[in-house]
Amino acid sequence: MPPVDPAARERTDKHDLILDAAIEVFAEKGFHHARISDIARRAGVADGTIYLYFRNKDDVLLTIFEEKMGILIAGVQAALEGVDDPLQKVRIFARYHFRQVEDHRALAEVLQIELRLSNKFLKEYRPEKLWEYLNVFANIVREGQERGVVRAELDPFVLMWAFFGALDEIAMQWVLAKRRDKFSLEATADTVADVFIRGMAEGGSIAGLPATVPHTVE
Amino acid sequence: MPPVDPAARERTDKHDLILDAAIEVFAEKGFHHARISDIARRAGVADGTIYLYFRNKDDVLLTIFEEKMGILIAGVQAALEGVDDPLQKVRIFARYHFRQVEDHRALAEVLQIELRLSNKFLKEYRPEKLWEYLNVFANIVREGQERGVVRAELDPFVLMWAFFGALDEIAMQWVLAKRRDKFSLEATADTVADVFIRGMAEGGSIAGLPATVPHTVE
């Protein structure tokens, strides 16, 4: 175990402090309406201090994306560890994604809504981390195709986007819903996974489906 | 045939002129970076003229959304007319959606990216028109369930969001792609429809699927 460098420790603390404050503020007011001074106040630091840790306001949002997506990628890989069946992995992925959304609502709002906000992030910026995350799914598809349980004619990229799009849209609806308990993301995860698994599966080999299909809410 | 009222004609023209200019500018620079003067210049009118037709900048975006979604809804209903099989309707919907995106790239960019821009549109504003459009799909699902060709346990709302999310994400990737010919939206439409149809279908009754699923159609 390496000795903790107090300075680095302190630095890390303030870096994270600002980032967490920014996530909350961005989620509440939106990126454009969030002021640097709002973030600074929430983080308990001076406005100028933010510029010691981040290049500018955009960089704060970018860093949230990069760092949090990194954690998300590590998490989904850990969640898939030990699962053999590619179709089962699809279900795990969906459940994991929605659990993250549920557990980190503010972060989810920022990543889903605010990140789509500006050309900065969707035209100039290449969200490599997002692709890395999505690629985990594409690899599941490829693995399924190699094993013959996923229809070979399906384009992994198209499936990847379709699947992520489905998860993302549902997550957004959940985030935007006034009554947050309106529907259970967990049950929804299984519905979506179920549809995709059946839709992807080769012939009758839909091992990924449970005997009893968990159905919809409401 | 009624005589054309020149004043009304002119008025309509300028309204549309500004709206079309706004779509282009919003698509290029994004809503927040687009200046009223940019739109005015593009439309060939003075800045102030925009305020004769729209309350403010937000109203321009909102009107684009309302009017264009209205056309979209009418179009998809027309496209579905005469189609009987609900599962086949799913395919028609997907193809229609992507054709619109292909034919109106700038508009698609605005609707997809910029409308997600601010809390204004996703938190306060209720996009009734979007829901109306999505409801066309939900009704297809319900119809299929009544006929016994779509599994009864699937929630039409969840399916609706999942399907729209899938279409939307793919459309966004297409819009954002530097090389626009990178992939064919038309072929993709069939892939996505195919996966959803199989995923939704009751038992073996997947009438909506062709005997051989072509990866690239046409």
Added chain:
Amino acid sequence: MPPVDPAARERTDKHDLILDAAIEVFAEKGFHHARISDIARRAGVADGTIYLYFRNKDDVLLTIFEEKMGILIAGVQAALEGVDDPLQKVRIFARYHFRQVEDHRALAEVLQIELRLSNKFLKEYRPEKLWEYLNVFANIVREGQERGVVRAELDPFVLMWAFFGALDEIAMQWVLAKRRDKFSLEATADTVADVFIRGMAEGGSIAGLPATVPHTVE
């Protein structure tokens, strides 16, 4: 009786129509917040029509001043006709002034408040008409001094301003008062006149005072 020229008649009508509308609008919203289109709408004419009768917005206010003050001057001179005692004239003047304010509240508001509004009117513009009106009072003072009923050492100009200032301030308070019936301008006129008459009078010759001094309201 001269034959009425229909064109001139029409012209006069519209001129006055606009002016009367302007007085109301200026009184309600203030000169700066009043829009030409407000006046046009109130007058029932098009915006552009106003510019056929007046050079610009300032000119509308100016014309109100010039024309209405002209009427005021004629009126006060008529009111003073037949009155011989200079001190009595002071009382007549005060009563006349307040009666005009009472009878033309909107106009009073405009003349008192809005005319003081801009440097336009109080720095560059020389309100000759106002001076003409005030000069009626100065002449009363001079006449009184010649007759020996007003103390010779009093500067007519200073008295004139003091008297008008007193009337004007009280009128403004009355105009601004929420409850318009809060105090009677008529009784107040006598109080003010009384104080000035006593203050101006030579020795005991205060013929202008009634046997019973009408006293204050409330």
Added chain:
Amino acid sequence: MPPVDPAARERTDKHDLILDAAIEVFAEKGFHHARISDIARRAGVADGTIYLYFRNKDDVLLTIFEEKMGILIAGVQAALEGVDDPLQKVRIFARYHFRQVEDHRALAEVLQIELRLSNKFLKEYRPEKLWEYLNVFANIVREGQERGVVRAELDPFVLMWAFFGALDEIAMQWVLAKRRDKFSLEATADTVADVFIRGMAEGGSIAGLPATVPHTVE
């Protein structure tokens, strides 16, 4: 003696710096024609700095009024201290008022002309400070009535407005006069005071008047 807090000192300085600059600019160009950037340039600060000290342009004018009237009120009370005779106090009040106008010409212009500028200040805003100032005079009247030296039938409110109106109008004429030395405000103060004292006084008890009223004092 407490140590001077440099921050507070600096802050106070900038607040006053801006206010003083604003008084000059308002006096020169009028409130409406004065731009924030004019004030900023005059004060030697950036435009934005003004908004660190004041809510908006209106607030600058309002603050000038509140703060300067506060000083005026304190000053007139100090000037009246030690004077016993109510009628004499009237003279002191007039002299004090005109001395302030003479010593702070720009401020006087702003208070007199610009404060009457808009409904903002005369309809919505209740100038409590002005009333407080005027009330000093009303109290002199009441005191005089209690002592039996001022006629009991006179309404202190009417007298207060009349007196202030007289002072204010003369001050305005002085402020607006091109040749500032045209007339002496100091001599005029005595003339006005003289007229009011005689006009207000009970019977022959006009102790406030010198045996020989000088037309020009000092």
Added chain:
DNA sequence: AATGAATGAGCTTTCATTCAT
């Protein structure tokens, strides 16, 4: 004469960013 759609100059205010302390 009358209209009213169109013009475009003008200005307050915000807030990301800097930098002297």
Added chain:
DNA sequence: AATGAATGAAAGCTCATTCAT
């Protein structure tokens, strides 16, 4: 490293005025 007062660029919107009809 931290502060936070100061900066100043940037742009949405209003409305007096014009002018083609």
